[in-house]
Amino acid sequence: MIFIGSDHSGINLKELIISYLNNKKIRVIDISEANTAEDDYPDIALSLSKEVLKNNENLAIGICGTGIGMSIACNKLKGIRAAVCVDEYTAEMARKHNNANIICLGARTAYSKDIEKIYKILDAFLNTQYEGGRHDRRLQKIRTLEEKNDLEGE
Numbered sequence: 001m002i003f004i005g006s007d008h009s010g011i012n013l014k015e016l017i018i019s020y021l022n023n024k025k026i027r028v029i030d031i032s033e034a035n036t037a038e039d040d041y042p043d044i045a046l047s048l049s050k051e052v053l054k055n056n057e058n059l060a061i062g063i064c065g066t067g068i069g070m071s072i073a074c075n076k077l078k079g080i081r082a083a084v085c086v087d088e089y090t091a092e093m094a095r096k097h098n099n100a101n102i103i104c105l106g107a108r109t110a111y112s113k114d115i116e117k118i119y120k121i122l123d124a125f126l127n128t129q130y131e132g133g134r135h136d137r138r139l140q141k142i143r144t145l146e147e148k149n150d151l152e153g154e
């Protein structure tokens with residue numbers, strides 16, 4: 001399943017993305033349907049991350065003004081790999097190398113002024129598979145960091 005959520009700054013972009021994906025017959029579940037002008041991105045990040053963590057195959061799109069706050073908050077949850085993607089390359093690599101399960105986009109950024117660019121970034125993210133191989137070792141090290149949660153290392 002694909003989930004989407006935005007804070008107050010990304011409502012318009014979120015709606016455009018939902019229409020774009022629906023037109024391509026891709027179902028996307030809006031976890032912030034009840035968006036208000038008071039929404040805070042950490043609350044949306046938590047709801048989005050909870051959905052993603054229910055199934056390994058799940059992906060999500062998180063939107064705030066820059067994508068940064070949303071990604072920082074999502075990445076506090078164990079098992080979440082949220083990536084701010086600003087072009088097709090970073091979107092493709094976020095999946096291929098990092099097995100990112102949440103793409104974070106900035107609704108107030110220069111790149112988001114060009115909606116076609118946003119659609120290309122999304123396509124790159126959604127159409128790319130994790131490569132595995134040597135990246136498994138690196139993702140395992142991230143899991144170790146999550147478990148230890150300290151600054152001492154091994």
Ligand code: RB5
Nearest residue numbers: 009064065066068069070
């Ligand atoms: C909200 O005004 C804004 O700070 C938020 O959307 C986001 O850009 C934070 O990273």
